Amino acid sequence: MGIKKKLTAGLAAGLAAAMMFSLAGCGGDSAQDDAVDDGSLMTVDVFDGLANYQGEQKGWFAKVVLDKFNIKLNIIAPNVAGGGSTLFDTRSASGNLGDIIIYGYENGQGAKLVKSKLLADMTPYLDGMDNIKANQLAIDAMNETMGQEEGVWGIPGSVSSLAPTEASEGLEPTFGPYLRWDYYKAVGYPEIDTLEDLIPVLKEMQDKARETEGRDDIYAMSFFKDWDGNMMNNAKQPTCFYGYDELGFVLAKADGSDYQSITDEGGIYERTIKFFNAAYRAGIVDPESTTQNYDTMNSKYKEGKVLFSFWPWLGQAAYNTNENKDAGKGFMIAPLKDQKIFSYGATPTGGKTFIGIGSKAKNKQRLVKFIDWLFSSEGVYDSGAQTGGAAGPKGLNWELNDDGEPVLTDFGSNVLSGGSANVPEDWGGGSYSDGISALNFPTVNVNDIDPETGYSYNATMWPSELEKANANALNQDWSAHMGGYSTTMEYLEANDMIAVSPGSSYMSPQEDSQITTLRGSVKTEIVNASWKASFADSEAECDKILKEMRETVKGLGIDQVLEVDMKNAKDQDAARKAAVKAYEAENK
Known part of the structure; x- marks a missing residue:
């Protein structure tokens, strides 16, 4: 398992179950599908595979979204609810996974969401949505992965304007002694x-x-x-x-x-x-x-x-x-x-999770405007505050000094260094940490340069x-x-x-069920032997455990699984090199 939060186990299996349902209508093929939006208060269900909080968004971020869009966000989080597969199955059976969907699109998941008609094509709603349009490279890469020749079914997160050969991390790498x-x-x-x-x-x-x-x-x-x-x-x-x-x-x-x-x-x-x-x-x-x-x-x-x-x-x-x-x-x-x-x-084509609109959502144009805002400078600061590494809201956490350079306020310095504080009432009141965006979806790499300030979204780099x-x-x-x-x-x-x-949009293809079965047996043996060998009382005993493990997994069929993994690893390297060439061609 990687170091980042993963989607709840079983969600991918739930996608297959969703294919059993014949869902009527895409619901997003044209802007005329929506009734006239009167701008009234709207509660938006967000089915969020990354969220670690379930319920209504609270605090200062809730107030920002309410003031700008007259929207209340209701987070539906399989990570929190438990039984993620059941939750997915139940909602997809009704043809309504959520008004906004934040989900992984690897291993055929995105393609199944489109085929199951759970996603709306956002194309009819993109007039004036410049922040979404600016990420066409990422959208195209997502479509290619999902086998879609046209349409805007979502926008990947963690997009970057940096070259794929540049480190995506800030002042510290992800790993290190x-x-x-x-x-x-x-x-x-x-x-x-x-x-x-x-x-x-x-x-x-x-x-x-x-x-x-x-x-x-x-x-x-x-x-x-x-x-x-x-x-x-x-x-x-x-x-x-x-x-x-x-x-x-x-x-x-x-x-x-x-x-x-x-x-x-x-x-x-x-x-x-x-x-x-x-x-x-x-x-x-x-x-x-x-x-x-x-x-x-x-x-x-x-x-x-x-x-x-x-x-x-x-x-x-x-x-x-x-x-x-x-x-x-x-x-x-x-x-x-x-x-x-x-x-x-850095990943100019974004990561493995996207944000899109549910096919049964009302007032799709307003929801697309909200997503477009999330990819704006202001949206990156606000939605990526602290948990995503961004500096947080301007005017509360930071401001521009007389030289036009961003500087943290005393409040921002406190909360971004882990301190606790309540936000002013005109920002919504309550604890700052409670008001952080529960979406847990970084739209833009926070180490990218904000075009409006000329400095990184990440305050630690100022x-x-x-x-x-x-x-x-x-x-x-x-x-x-x-x-x-x-x-x-x-x-x-x-x-x-x-x-x-080099950053790329490569994703391993969905593997055969037989390989998955073999993998399960092999990895159990490897993990158990690794722990035993690590805590062996002698070097000789450690060597013996590892030798027996190699013999056991050979009999369990590791070579068949390795053939798949080795091909995927080499395909991944090819995709990385292709991403570098594509970026160089795009930026000459």
Whole structure:
């Protein structure tokens, strides 16, 4: 499983069930299908496969949408409701999945939505919708994936004006070896040549932390099982430090130069498992790793009880408060000399989830205007606030200074750094965090440049914020010992330690049911063996477990699944290279 929130298991199966129903009328073939919109208050049901909240949108974002469109958003979230397949089946059986639909279109899902007549073609409503029209490249790519020669059935999210070869992340990559810099400093900044060299360094750090804080429940590393899929998810992460990412049972390098099965003897995945086992035998792995979930582990980071993080958005988000950073404490990327960190390239054709209009929706023109606004500068700031990384509403979170540069207000600085505050009554009142958009659908890459300001939508990349960020004791010490670079990305790029995988709209095709069945048996064996080997009492036992696992999955039919995954991985690389050529041709 990847690092991002996934659609509830079973939704894809529900799509097949939807095909059983013969739904009458597309409902969106022409603007004349709608009765005259009198502009009155309208409650809009949003079937949202990304949402982590169900119910009526609250707070300041609700007021923005109400004031602009006289719309109330009612979020229907299969992630929250549970039984996502049943919810999908029930709603699609009536021919009305939602007024607005936010959903994945990979693996044939989008095509089935169109064929089942659950989506409306937005083409008749696009006059003056310049923000939607600006994303024609993404719309065309989505249509190609769905097998549609014409029509606008939705607009993919996370579109970008950046080149596919540019990193989509901001100041920090998605992956990386992050450690508690204050304890790294305390043990004398030892050199770290390879992944394996982290173990003695982390052991020193753990000993120092326990001595300093007078507690024995501090561990260098802590794991969890929640996200295990085709492999042990935690074990996949260090492979990303060396430019690999997963596709089924294959680990593929960002540049297409290498493809490995996760069961390869001597492969990068086995290297990670042996790294974990060596760490366990060194006594630096939390013994609760095999039983705890992500939330339990995350709380330990907040309490300062874990010293190493696979991702910046785990360690830094949990522990790098302004107070801790001012005291010189927090997670920063380690100077791992042989790292070449995988980075997701920007996607001019967008991501794998789209937003569209339901075929039975009323007042479709108003809904299309709302979607067009979501792709505007103002919409990106407002709908992508905090959860999407955007700066939030202008006038509340930020403003332009006398030089025309965006700067955070005191209120914005507080809430964007994790502080709690109530918004003024004229903004709707209530808690700021409660008012954040529940859509959880980033329309535009927040690191893109806002054409209205000339700066990124992401406040952390503004000159004013970079200046403040580098003023704390933690960042200053990190910079002083990392060649004077001011940000992680600057350090990685300058030292050729980042491997950007070009962004593309490639999606793996829906696999045969026989392959799915085989995959289920194989991945169970791989995951179980990975955990056992990681916590083996000796190196010899670790090797034995891995050897037996390779033999077992061979008998279970892994080669048949690998043939599919390997083809998909190579097709993905071809699509990435094609995306680069298409972008270059488009932008000459």
